[in-house]
Amino acid sequence: xxxxxxxxxxxxxxxxxxxxxxxxxxxxxxxxxxxxxxxxxxxxxxxxxxxxxxxxxxxxxxxxxxxxxxxxxxxxxxxxxxxxxxxxxxxxxxxxxxxxxxxxxxxxxxxxxxxxxxxxxxxxxxxxxxxxxxxxxxxxxxxxxxxxxxxxxxxxxxxxxxxx
Numbered sequence: 001x002x003x004x005x006x007x008x009x010x011x012x013x014x015x016x017x018x019x020x021x022x023x024x025x026x027x028x029x030x031x032x033x034x035x036x037x038x039x040x041x042x043x044x045x046x047x048x049x050x051x052x053x054x055x056x057x058x059x060x061x062x063x064x065x066x067x068x069x070x071x072x073x074x075x076x077x078x079x080x081x082x083x084x085x086x087x088x089x090x091x092x093x094x095x096x097x098x099x100x101x102x103x104x105x106x107x108x109x110x111x112x113x114x115x116x117x118x119x120x121x122x123x124x125x126x127x128x129x130x131x132x133x134x135x136x137x138x139x140x141x142x143x144x145x146x147x148x149x150x151x152x153x154x155x156x157x158x159x160x161x162x163x164x
Contacts, residue, residue: 003032003036008040011026011030011032011037012040012041012044012049014026015041016088020089023037023038023041045064045068049068066098066101066102067098067102069088069090069095069098070095070098070099070102072084073095073099074099078092081095
C-alpha cells in the first residue's frame, strides 16, 4: 500500500525547519512506521532537499544537511538568503560559516601538509640545537676527564703529599 504524494510531502514538510520534528514523533503522530519515514527522508535527500535529523537547532544538523543548505543558497543574493534563513530558522552568518568550512575542507590536505612541514622544520631545528648542546657538553666532559687523568698522573709523579 503506497501513500499519496500529498501526504508524503505534508509529512516531509513537518521534518523541515522551523518545526524540525523527529521521525519518532512523526511516526507516532501520523501512524506511519519509522522505517518508511526514514526511507522518505533518504529519498528526499537524494533529490537534494534539505531535511535535518530532527534537531531543533542548526548546530545539531549533520554535515550533509549543512552542505545542502550551502548549495541551496549559493546563488542567492542577500535578500533571498534572508528569506531562506527566516523560513528555516537559520541566521545568514551560519550559512556563511558553513560555506567557509566547505571551502576549507577542500584545502584541508594542503593546509594540513603545510602545518606538518612547519612542525617538522621546528623539530629539525630543535634537534640541531640539542645536538650542538650535546657536543659542547661532551667536549667539556672529555676535557674534565683529561684534567682528572693529568692531575692523577701529576700526583703520582711529584707526590702531592696526598695519599690515595
